[in-house]
Amino acid sequence: MTVLEIAAPDDWHVHLRDDHMLASVTPYTARCFRYALVMPNLVPAICSTAAAVAYRDRILAAAGPHARPDFQPLMTLYLNDALDRADLLAGAADGQVMAAKYYPAGATTNSAAGGSSLLAYRQVLEAMAEAGIPLLVHAESTDPDVDIFDREAVFLERELLPVLDQVPGLRVTVEHISTRAGLDLVRANDGVAGSITPHHLTCDRSDVLANGLRPDLYCKPVINSREDRDALVAAATSGDPSFFLGTDSAPHPLSHKLASPARPGVFNAPYALEVVAELMFQCDALDRLEGFVSWHGADHYRLPRAGSTVRLTRLAEDETTPLDEVTTVDGQTVTIFGVEAARRWRWEPLTEPEQVGG
Numbered sequence: 537m538t539v540l541e542i543a544a545p546d547d548w549h550v551h552l553r554d555d556h557m558l559a560s561v562t563p564y565t566a567r568c569f570r571y572a573l574v575m576p577n578l579v580p581a582i583c584s585t586a587a588a589v590a591y592r593d594r595i596l597a598a599a600g601p602h603a604r605p606d607f608q609p610l611m612t613l614y615l616n617d618a619l620d621r622a623d624l625l626a627g628a629a630d631g632q633v634m635a636a637k638y639y640p641a642g643a644t645t646n647s648a649a650g651g652s653s654l655l656a657y658r659q660v661l662e663a664m665a666e667a668g669i670p671l672l673v674h675a676e677s678t679d680p681d682v683d684i685f686d687r688e689a690v691f692l693e694r695e696l697l698p699v700l701d702q703v704p705g706l707r708v709t710v711e712h713i714s715t716r717a718g719l720d721l722v723r724a725n726d727g728v729a730g731s732i733t734p735h736h737l738t739c740d741r742s743d744v745l746a747n748g749l750r751p752d753l754y755c756k757p758v759i760n761s762r763e764d765r766d767a768l769v770a771a772a773t774s775g776d777p778s779f780f781l782g783t784d785s786a787p788h789p790l791s792h793k794l795a796s797p798a799r800p801g802v803f804n805a806p807y808a809l810e811v812v813a814e815l816m817f818q819c820d821a822l823d824r825l826e827g828f829v830s831w832h833g834a835d836h837y838r839l840p841r842a843g844s845t846v847r848l849t850r851l852a853e854d855e856t857t858p859l860d861e862v863t864t865v866d867g868q869t870v871t872i873f874g875v876e877a878a879r880r881w882r883w884e885p886l887t888e889p890e891q892v893g894g
């Protein structure tokens with residue numbers, strides 16, 4: 537039997553939503569992950585420190601009875617015209633705000649409030665570089681002339697490279713990297729890191745399209761080619777500290793996933809750890825799991841690595857029958873990604889984590 541012990545994992549990119557959905561999904565993140573870097577794409581978007589602090593309070597209230605005692609949501613502000621530079625700097629200096637997130641307008645769910653040019657925020661970015669506040673980017677060109685499978689590469693080329701060039705010292709996370717182009721950019725630039733999702737690591741576009749359309753796997757950036765997926769797996773299993781887990785868990789009611797147009801987003805929080813553990817197992821790289829899920833992100837965000845540990849056990853047979861959907865308090869169904877991996881893994885907190893502030 538395969539048993540391993542790792543430092544408690546962190547999720548460096550998660551959507552927890554609000555209201556009924558928040559209440560239904562947050563416990564899954566809170567019981568597994570120590571830090572959760574929470575995305576600000578609510579409607580209205582989280583653009584001020586006050587809004588982020590109020591949202592964090594709602595998240596903590598929704599964390600549920602099985603939350604890790606050290607579960608800590610880390611808050612991000614939505615970088616757009618409504619963001620006030622002084623407020624961001626004060627919020628970050630106070631430890632209330634971790635980062636600012638840039639969405640190209642129209643690229644994905646709730647991105648209508650996003651920008652049309654990253655460099656248009658040059659003054660904010662310069663202040664962030666000076667204060668050491670990380671920029672998180674949704675790297676997808678919204679140019680309709682660009683093929684959907686090339687949009688990450690084009691955004692990086694047209695939007696991010698000029699910023700890296702003109703705002704030296706800016707710390708950046710390229711979120712949910714989906715292509716080799718994203719990996720290459722991270723490797724080539726100091727201070728730039730990349731989060732990678734469980735679904736981009738374990739699926740390619742044939743899984744989405746070839747055997748009947750799979751709306752449950754539709755996300756932004758879209759899951760790309762087999763070659764891209766192989767490159768992501770190589771990065772995640774390489775031990776390179778520039779790459780770490782960001783689940784991009786993004787719940788939508790099944791009715792919205794099955795609508796036309798379908799909403800992009802994969803809800804993977806319940807089994808994200810199991811999916812990555814199974815991938816590492818299949819790649820004979822379980823010794824890289826801890827770096828990818830527990831160390832590299834904390835190092836990039838200059839936070840302490842977890843002192844507490846989690847034990848993972850790979851089950852010889854299908855010993856469990858994991859849930860494959862969640863029903864929200866208002867009766868919506870949300871499909872869970874990663875059920876196959878959840879049949880093979882069990883995990884439990886091993887050493888008692890310290891209470892936040894304790």
Ligand code: DOR
Nearest residue numbers: 644645755756786800801
């Ligand atoms: O697939 C996605 N869903 N990608 C994103 O960038 C946003 C997310 C969401 O909020 O649903």
Ligand code: ZN
Nearest residue numbers: 549551575784
């Ligand atoms: Zn996201």
